Amino acid sequence: MQVVWILQGAVSATVLGFIIAVALVFAPVGAPWMGAVVSVAVFLLSSVFAILRYRVWSYQLRTDSLLLQRGVLTRVSTVAPYVRIQHVDVRRGPTERAFGLATTVVYTAGSRGADVSIPGLTPERANDLQTRLKSLAIAAEGEDAV
Template structure:
Protein backbone atom coordinates (compact mmCIF):
# COMPACT_ATOMS: atom_id res chain seq x y z
CA UNK A 1 0.00 0.00 0.00
CA UNK A 2 1.17 3.48 -0.81
CA UNK A 3 1.78 6.03 1.92
CA UNK A 4 1.39 9.79 1.77
CA UNK A 5 4.37 12.11 1.43
CA UNK A 6 5.83 12.74 4.89
CA UNK A 7 5.58 16.53 4.40
CA UNK A 8 1.83 16.26 4.92
CA UNK A 9 2.63 15.85 8.62
CA UNK A 10 3.92 19.44 8.60
CA UNK A 11 0.55 20.64 7.34
CA UNK A 12 -1.37 18.65 9.93
CA UNK A 13 0.96 19.68 12.79
CA UNK A 14 0.75 23.30 11.61
CA UNK A 15 -3.05 23.07 11.71
CA UNK A 16 -2.87 21.74 15.29
CA UNK A 17 -0.62 24.62 16.34
CA UNK A 18 -2.98 27.16 14.74
CA UNK A 19 -5.94 25.60 16.58
CA UNK A 20 -3.96 25.76 19.85
CA UNK A 21 -3.17 29.44 19.18
CA UNK A 22 -6.84 30.17 18.51
CA UNK A 23 -7.72 28.39 21.73
CA UNK A 24 -5.22 30.62 23.52
CA UNK A 25 -6.89 33.67 22.01
CA UNK A 26 -10.29 32.52 23.22
CA UNK A 27 -8.92 31.83 26.70
CA UNK A 28 -7.30 35.29 26.85
CA UNK A 29 -10.56 36.91 25.69
CA UNK A 30 -12.49 35.04 28.38
CA UNK A 31 -9.90 36.15 30.95
CA UNK A 32 -10.06 39.77 29.82
CA UNK A 33 -13.82 40.17 29.33
CA UNK A 34 -15.63 37.54 31.39
CA UNK A 35 -14.06 35.33 34.04
CA UNK A 36 -10.52 35.74 35.36
CA UNK A 37 -8.42 32.75 34.32
CA UNK A 38 -5.06 31.87 35.80
CA UNK A 39 -2.33 32.45 33.11
CA UNK A 40 -0.56 29.15 33.89
CA UNK A 41 -3.87 27.38 33.25
CA UNK A 42 -4.15 29.10 29.86
CA UNK A 43 -0.59 28.07 29.00
CA UNK A 44 -1.23 24.48 30.12
CA UNK A 45 -4.38 24.22 27.99
CA UNK A 46 -2.55 25.59 24.94
CA UNK A 47 0.41 23.23 25.40
CA UNK A 48 -1.88 20.22 25.88
CA UNK A 49 -3.89 21.16 22.76
CA UNK A 50 -0.71 21.55 20.69
CA UNK A 51 0.75 18.26 21.94
CA UNK A 52 -2.48 16.31 21.38
CA UNK A 53 -2.85 17.84 17.91
CA UNK A 54 0.73 16.92 17.03
CA UNK A 55 0.32 13.34 18.28
CA UNK A 56 -2.92 13.05 16.29
CA UNK A 57 -1.18 14.34 13.14
CA UNK A 58 1.64 11.80 13.49
CA UNK A 59 -0.75 8.91 14.15
CA UNK A 60 -2.97 10.02 11.25
CA UNK A 61 0.05 10.00 8.91
CA UNK A 62 1.11 6.54 10.08
CA UNK A 63 -2.35 5.11 9.42
CA UNK A 64 -3.15 6.79 6.08
CA UNK A 65 -2.54 4.47 3.08
CA UNK A 66 -4.13 3.78 -0.27
CA UNK A 67 -3.85 1.17 -2.99
CA UNK A 68 -4.93 0.87 -6.60
CA UNK A 69 -6.41 -2.64 -6.73
CA UNK A 70 -7.71 -4.57 -9.74
CA UNK A 71 -11.31 -3.46 -9.32
CA UNK A 72 -11.31 -0.69 -6.71
CA UNK A 73 -9.45 2.10 -4.97
CA UNK A 74 -8.76 1.00 -1.38
CA UNK A 75 -8.06 3.50 1.42
CA UNK A 76 -7.11 3.02 5.07
CA UNK A 77 -7.26 6.05 7.35
CA UNK A 78 -8.36 7.43 10.70
CA UNK A 79 -7.00 7.59 14.24
CA UNK A 80 -9.90 7.58 16.66
CA UNK A 81 -12.36 6.18 14.13
CA UNK A 82 -10.47 3.93 11.74
CA UNK A 83 -12.00 3.73 8.27
CA UNK A 84 -11.25 1.25 5.49
CA UNK A 85 -12.88 2.28 2.21
CA UNK A 86 -13.18 0.40 -1.05
CA UNK A 87 -14.40 2.44 -4.02
CA UNK A 88 -15.21 0.33 -7.09
CA UNK A 89 -13.98 2.02 -10.26
CA UNK A 90 -17.43 1.67 -11.80
CA UNK A 91 -18.67 4.14 -9.10
CA UNK A 92 -16.11 6.85 -9.95
CA UNK A 93 -17.63 9.94 -11.57
CA UNK A 94 -14.57 12.16 -11.94
CA UNK A 95 -11.32 13.09 -10.24
CA UNK A 96 -9.66 16.42 -9.52
CA UNK A 97 -6.27 17.51 -8.28
CA UNK A 98 -6.22 20.34 -5.76
CA UNK A 99 -3.38 22.50 -4.46
CA UNK A 100 -4.27 25.12 -1.89
CA UNK A 101 -1.83 27.90 -1.01
CA UNK A 102 -0.43 26.07 2.02
CA UNK A 103 -0.09 22.84 0.04
CA UNK A 104 1.77 24.71 -2.70
CA UNK A 105 4.06 26.20 -0.08
CA UNK A 106 5.26 22.73 0.99
CA UNK A 107 5.10 21.22 -2.51
CA UNK A 108 2.09 18.94 -2.06
CA UNK A 109 -1.20 18.28 -3.79
CA UNK A 110 -4.40 16.29 -3.24
CA UNK A 111 -6.57 14.10 -5.43
CA UNK A 112 -10.32 14.30 -4.94
CA UNK A 113 -12.36 11.33 -6.17
CA UNK A 114 -16.08 11.92 -6.71
CA UNK A 115 -18.32 8.87 -6.56
CA UNK A 116 -21.79 8.09 -7.82
CA UNK A 117 -24.80 7.43 -5.69
CA UNK A 118 -24.89 9.94 -2.89
CA UNK A 119 -24.65 13.67 -2.51
CA UNK A 120 -21.21 14.81 -1.45
CA UNK A 121 -19.69 11.35 -1.77
CA UNK A 122 -16.10 12.27 -2.39
CA UNK A 123 -12.79 10.98 -1.15
CA UNK A 124 -9.73 13.15 -0.73
CA UNK A 125 -6.23 11.71 -0.90
CA UNK A 126 -3.97 14.40 0.59
CA UNK A 127 -0.22 14.71 0.84
CA UNK A 128 0.88 13.75 -2.65
CA UNK A 129 3.67 15.29 -4.71
CA UNK A 130 2.06 17.20 -7.61
CA UNK A 131 3.46 14.77 -10.20
CA UNK A 132 2.08 11.78 -8.29
CA UNK A 133 -1.30 13.49 -7.87
CA UNK A 134 -1.57 14.10 -11.62
CA UNK A 135 -0.45 10.52 -12.36
CA UNK A 136 -2.96 9.08 -9.86
CA UNK A 137 -5.81 11.23 -11.21
CA UNK A 138 -5.14 10.01 -14.76
CA UNK A 139 -4.73 6.40 -13.65
CA UNK A 140 -8.08 6.50 -11.82
CA UNK A 141 -9.75 8.17 -14.81
CA UNK A 142 -8.49 5.39 -17.12
CA UNK A 143 -9.52 2.64 -14.69
CA UNK A 144 -13.00 4.17 -14.36
CA UNK A 145 -13.36 4.35 -18.14
CA UNK A 146 -12.22 0.73 -18.53
CA UNK A 147 -14.60 -0.38 -15.78
CA UNK A 148 -17.50 1.47 -17.41
CA UNK A 149 -16.71 -0.09 -20.80
CA UNK A 150 -16.48 -3.57 -19.25
CA UNK A 151 -19.70 -3.03 -17.28
CA UNK A 152 -21.55 -1.97 -20.46
CA UNK A 153 -20.70 -5.21 -22.25
Protein backbone atom coordinates in the same frame (compact mmCIF):
# COMPACT_ATOMS: atom_id res chain seq x y z
CA MET B 1 1.98 15.55 5.01
CA GLN B 2 2.66 14.91 8.67
CA VAL B 3 4.24 18.36 9.00
CA VAL B 4 1.25 19.99 7.29
CA TRP B 5 -1.19 18.31 9.70
CA ILE B 6 0.95 19.38 12.68
CA LEU B 7 1.07 22.94 11.33
CA GLN B 8 -2.71 22.98 10.87
CA GLY B 9 -3.05 21.81 14.48
CA ALA B 10 -0.72 24.59 15.62
CA VAL B 11 -2.85 27.20 13.87
CA SER B 12 -6.03 25.81 15.45
CA ALA B 13 -4.39 25.68 18.88
CA THR B 14 -3.20 29.28 18.57
CA VAL B 15 -6.62 30.57 17.53
CA LEU B 16 -8.36 28.64 20.32
CA GLY B 17 -5.83 29.84 22.91
CA PHE B 18 -6.26 33.45 21.79
CA ILE B 19 -10.06 33.23 21.99
CA ILE B 20 -9.88 31.74 25.50
CA ALA B 21 -7.34 34.35 26.63
CA VAL B 22 -9.52 37.21 25.37
CA ALA B 23 -12.62 35.70 26.98
CA LEU B 24 -10.82 35.29 30.32
CA VAL B 25 -9.65 38.92 30.31
CA PHE B 26 -13.30 39.91 30.66
CA ALA B 27 -14.20 37.10 33.06
CA PRO B 28 -14.38 37.69 36.81
CA VAL B 29 -11.52 35.25 37.43
CA GLY B 30 -9.26 37.17 35.00
CA ALA B 31 -6.71 34.46 34.17
CA PRO B 32 -5.76 35.09 30.52
CA TRP B 33 -2.65 32.91 30.90
CA MET B 34 -5.03 29.92 30.76
CA GLY B 35 -5.35 30.61 27.04
CA ALA B 36 -1.66 29.77 26.64
CA VAL B 37 -2.06 26.59 28.67
CA VAL B 38 -5.00 25.46 26.53
CA SER B 39 -3.10 26.40 23.36
CA VAL B 40 -0.08 24.27 24.33
CA ALA B 41 -2.27 21.33 25.36
CA VAL B 42 -4.26 21.43 22.12
CA PHE B 43 -1.06 21.70 20.09
CA LEU B 44 0.48 18.67 21.81
CA LEU B 45 -2.67 16.59 21.35
CA SER B 46 -3.05 17.59 17.70
CA SER B 47 0.64 16.80 17.04
CA VAL B 48 0.31 13.31 18.50
CA PHE B 49 -2.91 12.82 16.53
CA ALA B 50 -1.19 13.97 13.29
CA ILE B 51 1.70 11.55 13.80
CA LEU B 52 -0.68 8.64 14.45
CA ARG B 53 -2.91 9.67 11.54
CA TYR B 54 0.08 9.69 9.19
CA ARG B 55 1.14 6.19 10.26
CA VAL B 56 -2.21 4.58 9.49
CA TRP B 57 -3.00 6.36 6.20
CA SER B 58 -2.68 4.26 3.04
CA TYR B 59 -4.22 3.78 -0.37
CA GLN B 60 -3.98 1.07 -3.00
CA LEU B 61 -5.11 0.86 -6.61
CA ARG B 62 -6.63 -2.59 -7.03
CA THR B 63 -7.87 -4.26 -10.19
CA ASP B 64 -11.45 -3.05 -9.81
CA SER B 65 -11.37 -0.41 -7.06
CA LEU B 66 -9.49 2.15 -5.02
CA LEU B 67 -8.87 1.08 -1.41
CA LEU B 68 -8.22 3.65 1.33
CA GLN B 69 -7.37 2.78 4.91
CA ARG B 70 -7.18 5.42 7.60
CA GLY B 71 -8.22 6.37 11.11
CA VAL B 72 -6.64 6.79 14.51
CA LEU B 73 -9.43 6.09 16.98
CA THR B 74 -11.77 4.48 14.45
CA ARG B 75 -10.19 2.59 11.57
CA VAL B 76 -11.97 3.13 8.27
CA SER B 77 -11.53 1.11 5.09
CA THR B 78 -13.14 2.64 2.03
CA VAL B 79 -13.50 0.79 -1.25
CA ALA B 80 -14.38 3.00 -4.22
CA PRO B 81 -15.13 0.90 -7.30
CA TYR B 82 -13.79 2.49 -10.47
CA VAL B 83 -17.21 2.13 -12.07
CA ARG B 84 -18.61 4.56 -9.41
CA ILE B 85 -16.01 7.31 -9.97
CA GLN B 86 -17.61 10.45 -11.37
CA HIS B 87 -14.64 12.82 -11.46
CA VAL B 88 -11.21 13.32 -9.94
CA ASP B 89 -9.71 16.63 -8.78
CA VAL B 90 -6.23 17.67 -7.69
CA ARG B 91 -6.40 20.21 -4.87
CA ARG B 92 -3.54 22.33 -3.47
CA GLY B 93 -4.34 24.56 -0.52
CA PRO B 94 -1.98 27.30 0.69
CA THR B 95 -0.27 25.08 3.26
CA GLU B 96 0.12 22.24 0.76
CA ARG B 97 1.59 24.61 -1.83
CA ALA B 98 4.09 25.90 0.73
CA PHE B 99 5.31 22.34 1.29
CA GLY B 100 5.11 21.26 -2.36
CA LEU B 101 2.21 18.85 -1.79
CA ALA B 102 -1.20 18.15 -3.31
CA THR B 103 -4.33 16.14 -2.59
CA THR B 104 -6.19 13.98 -5.09
CA VAL B 105 -9.94 14.04 -4.46
CA VAL B 106 -12.07 11.26 -5.95
CA TYR B 107 -15.82 11.92 -6.23
CA THR B 108 -18.01 8.86 -6.47
CA ALA B 109 -21.66 8.27 -7.21
CA GLY B 110 -23.53 7.70 -4.01
CA SER B 111 -24.84 9.46 -0.97
CA ARG B 112 -23.89 12.85 0.43
CA GLY B 113 -20.16 13.08 1.08
CA ALA B 114 -19.34 10.33 -1.38
CA ASP B 115 -15.78 11.45 -2.00
CA VAL B 116 -12.37 10.28 -0.83
CA SER B 117 -9.15 12.26 -0.54
CA ILE B 118 -5.58 11.12 -0.90
CA PRO B 119 -3.37 13.80 0.72
CA GLY B 120 0.37 14.27 0.87
CA LEU B 121 1.25 13.63 -2.76
CA THR B 122 3.69 15.57 -4.87
CA PRO B 123 1.86 17.60 -7.54
CA GLU B 124 3.25 15.32 -10.24
CA ARG B 125 2.15 12.19 -8.43
CA ALA B 126 -1.30 13.69 -7.76
CA ASN B 127 -1.70 14.53 -11.47
CA ASP B 128 -0.52 11.05 -12.47
CA LEU B 129 -2.98 9.48 -10.02
CA GLN B 130 -5.77 11.67 -11.41
CA THR B 131 -4.97 10.54 -14.97
CA ARG B 132 -4.69 6.89 -13.93
CA LEU B 133 -7.97 6.90 -12.01
CA LYS B 134 -9.69 8.57 -14.95
CA SER B 135 -8.39 5.85 -17.28
CA LEU B 136 -9.45 3.10 -14.87
CA ALA B 137 -12.93 4.62 -14.52
CA ILE B 138 -13.32 4.89 -18.30
CA ALA B 139 -12.16 1.30 -18.75
CA ALA B 140 -14.61 0.13 -16.06
CA GLU B 141 -17.68 1.94 -17.43
CA GLY B 142 -16.99 3.19 -20.93
CA GLU B 143 -16.19 6.55 -22.47
CA ASP B 144 -18.81 8.49 -20.45
CA ALA B 145 -17.48 7.52 -17.01
CA VAL B 146 -15.43 10.65 -16.28
